Amino acid sequence: MMSGSMTSTPIIRVQNLHKWFGEAHVLKGIDLEVKAGEKVCIMGPSGSGKSTLLRCLNFLEEASKGMVLLDDHPVGYIEEADGKRRRDTEANINRMRARMGMVFQSFNLWTHMTAAANIMEAPIHVGGLSRQAAGEKALKLLRLVGLEDKKDAYPARLSGGQQQRIAIARALAMDPEIMLFDEPTSALDPELVGEVLAVMSELARGGMTMVVVTHDMGFARAVADRIVFMDHGQVVEEAPPSTFFEQPKNERTIQFLAKITSRPF
Amino acid sequence: MDFSFSIIVEAWPTFEAGLITTVIFCSVAGVLGLALAVPIALAQLSRSWSWRVPAKVLVEIVRDTPFLVQVFVIYFVFPATGWPMSSTVAGILALTIHGAVYFSESIRGAILSVPRGQVDAARAAGMSYPLTLRRIVFPQMMGYVLPPIGNQIVGLIKDSAVLSIISVPELSMAFQNVLGTTFAAPEAFVAVAVLYWLLTSAVTLAMSRLERLTPTHRSTQEMTSLLARVDR
Numbered sequence: 001m002m003s004g005s006m007t008s009t010p011i012i013r014v015q016n017l018h019k020w021f022g023e024a025h026v027l028k029g030i031d032l033e034v035k036a037g038e039k040v041c042i043m044g045p046s047g048s049g050k051s052t053l054l055r056c057l058n059f060l061e062e063a064s065k066g067m068v069l070l071d072d073h074p075v076g077y078i079e080e081a082d083g084k085r086r087r088d089t090e091a092n093i094n095r096m097r098a099r100m101g102m103v104f105q106s107f108n109l110w111t112h113m114t115a116a117a118n119i120m121e122a123p124i125h126v127g128g129l130s131r132q133a134a135g136e137k138a139l140k141l142l143r144l145v146g147l148e149d150k151k152d153a154y155p156a157r158l159s160g161g162q163q164q165r166i167a168i169a170r171a172l173a174m175d176p177e178i179m180l181f182d183e184p185t186s187a188l189d190p191e192l193v194g195e196v197l198a199v200m201s202e203l204a205r206g207g208m209t210m211v212v213v214t215h216d217m218g219f220a221r222a223v224a225d226r227i228v229f230m231d232h233g234q235v236v237e238e239a240p241p242s243t244f245f246e247q248p249k250n251e252r253t254i255q256f257l258a259k260i261t262s263r264p265f
Numbered sequence: 266m267d268f269s270f271s272i273i274v275e276a277w278p279t280f281e282a283g284l285i286t287t288v289i290f291c292s293v294a295g296v297l298g299l300a301l302a303v304p305i306a307l308a309q310l311s312r313s314w315s316w317r318v319p320a321k322v323l324v325e326i327v328r329d330t331p332f333l334v335q336v337f338v339i340y341f342v343f344p345a346t347g348w349p350m351s352s353t354v355a356g357i358l359a360l361t362i363h364g365a366v367y368f369s370e371s372i373r374g375a376i377l378s379v380p381r382g383q384v385d386a387a388r389a390a391g392m393s394y395p396l397t398l399r400r401i402v403f404p405q406m407m408g409y410v411l412p413p414i415g416n417q418i419v420g421l422i423k424d425s426a427v428l429s430i431i432s433v434p435e436l437s438m439a440f441q442n443v444l445g446t447t448f449a450a451p452e453a454f455v456a457v458a459v460l461y462w463l464l465t466s467a468v469t470l471a472m473s474r475l476e477r478l479t480p481t482h483r484s485t486q487e488m489t490s491l492l493a494r495v496d497r
Contacts, residue, residue, distance in 0.1 A: 174390060
């Protein structure tokens with residue numbers, strides 16, 4: 001789960017990715033690489049395509065053009081000899097997805113299951129673990145996110161921050177090689193943001209590869225190796241946090257940073 | 266006007282036979298209809314045209330024509346094309362198709378009412394579509410699907426009266442027979458009405474018992490008790 005050292009091989013490679021929703025061209029040729037162990041934060045104004053890009057990484061959204069490669073294997077497609085692509089088998093797509101954990105803005109814990117059952121679900125039914133082994137794993141993960149005492153609670157009984165920590169534990173349960181976070185703190189009350197970021201920082205320290213769509217500058221500055229700034233479906237700037245926040249080059253980055261740092265209250 | 270219970274008591278064997286036939290027809294059609302409704306609903310939600318279109322055509326044909334006409338078509342038109350059809354087979358077939366289509370619309374609606382994020386989370390965890398349906402969507406939709414299904418079973422029981430037209434010996438047929446032999450109109454009317462009412466009430470009661478067991482209901486209750494505590 002924790003790879004520790006940072007290597008230089010890209011685990012994820014995005015090549016010229018395009019996405020149309022009907023007439024709307026929301027991703028206009030994205031190129032991106034994420035190395036094993038790297039923490040990449042994707043920032044940008046709403047509607048810039050950040051979430052869509054993240055959802056393309058694990059094929060929750062199918063790109064209209066271009067490729068996502070996980071360890072050099074195209075995600076969701078098989079490349080034919082004649083260069084045409086066709087949809088991969090469902091089994092292969094599911095296997096790829098299991099290698100990536102995903103955390104959603106709205107938590108999306110399964111409402112009819114307890115916290116522990118949420119975490120155990122995929123290990124049992126996808127990973128083939130025994131109920132007992134999955135239960136032990138769930139307990140370990142609950143301890144990691146500091147919610148051991150909530151194992152029998154249904155999501156409706158948990159605060160947003162607790163739900164999101166359970167959701168992180170659930171995403172870790174399949175021992176993913178990479179974690180995808182889609183604005184994990186945007187739906188939280190301000191006083192609950194910290195506990196979720198703390199778990200994420202802990203995960204980052206453990207060496208997990210992370211792609212995080214976020215508006216949280218503090219987190220991005222502290223944890224990210226690299227910030228990817230998107231606007232209008234394009235990557236307009238890519239830089240380490242110090243450079244990104246102190247010496248942004250692109251005009252749109254400068255405008256965006258000015259907006260989010262100079263709020264009147 | 267005299268109202269004589271003894272007439273009902275004397276005619277009871279006829280009513281009983283009719284009632285049993287109605288229960289059997291509706292049970293068989295209900296179970297078969299529900300079993301067919303799930304694939305029809307899934308076909309309508311499929312990404313592929315070749316599933317969606319035939320399911321949609323079936324649903325529209327059945328929804329947009331009177332049940333009486335469907336019964337006639339199955340009983341009189343099918344045999345003309347070389348499929349022999351007894352009134353029993355025709356009756357159960359008509360009731361099954363009718364039920365399946367209406368059930369499938371409720372199931373389709375219930376599947377759609379499960380929030381998109383619940384499915385996203387399952388797919389992101391590597392769960393296949395069938396597994397997602399079985400483990401996530403179906404349990405969560407129970408709370409949404411049982412109330413309309415209950416109404417439709419009640420509707421099915423009432424619609425089954427139409428089968429007397431093709432001389433299925435069900436409850437309304439029994440009523441007509443009693444009426445024809447005794448000419449005791451008020452007694453026969455009251456008896457048949459009460460029997461239908463008892464039957465549909467039993468279904469309604471059973472369905473509300475079932476609803477209480479669903480996860481949606483449980484979590485709603487948890488929410489309610491939680492809110493009650495917060496209020497205090």
